[in-house]
Amino acid sequence: MTKIIDGTEVAAAIREDLSAGIDTLAEAGEHPTLATVLMSDDPASETYVSMKQDDCEEVGIEAIDIEIDPEASASELYGTIDELNADESVDGVLVQMPVPDHVDKRAVLRRIDPAKDVDGFHPENVGRLVAGDARFKPCTPHGIQKLLAHVGVETAGAEAVIVGRSEIVGKPMANLLIQRSPDGNATTTVCHSQTADLAAKTRRADILIAAAGVPELIDGSMLRSGAVVIDVGINRVDANNEKGYELVGDVEFETATEKASAITPVPGGVGPMTRAMLLYNTVKATSQERGVAVELP
């Protein structure tokens, strides 16, 4: 029997533990505050931001919602970031990606105060992660580490194969898994669109992490028997239902469950964890900046 890893349940437990941390901060007179900045009218980005706002409200983090006209100049966005950096009541700053083409995404990431960079994408925070001294672990790979721990997967000595090398999932995931740490110590392979014979690589995996953004790229024939499969992909495909589409992962669930010992579903696997770990980083930012010790889950 393949275990279905319930990310919704694990994320709920993390949120509950974070609430205790938020109470500790409140007792010390501190109230975590996250500012989200949206410079886009893409409905998916709008949805992501509103979900983040709702999550904050649920656990008692104050959320500031800033929207900038996508036609506005890059300097307007930079000015907003500068103000949030300087605002002592703001603990975390997140600019929802993607930003419009006329805005330099890397300049945006460099502009955010690294101490408030709860996404963990500022070069200083990327460097710290690589050096094994993470300030903020990026939310998706951090959530995956929590899921692996939850199902009792031993990463030390395991063959981990990651499909995808993006800055937000694949690369930080690899950096976390190779760290000399209890939730690292894996022998890690990173695959991408130029990888030759992908199936030969994925079949080596004790832990397979699929983050390619290609619907059902990985099927059961590409898995080793007993592999733990983490499906990061969220892909919309046409479907004959009311909405006209459904969400599928990067893994073909039906055939994968014939081989995997455990697997995350889509939706309900990695997605809820990504959201929970943003709250985690916001509480951590508040704790660090205000000098109030908080026990993190």
Ligand code: NDP
């Ligand atoms: P990107 O498009 O930034 O990166 C995709 C990566 O996959 C690239 O490195 C690309 O290679 C590689 N790739 C693409 N096609 C193939 C292929 N056929 N074989 C092997 N590798 C391939 O995507 P993201 O990392 O941002 O996201 C990946 C997926 O995860 C998406 O579906 C996204 O929606 C989802 N996602 C889900 C999250 C969640 O919380 N559940 C959070 C973030 C993302 P190359 O570098 O050569 O182009």
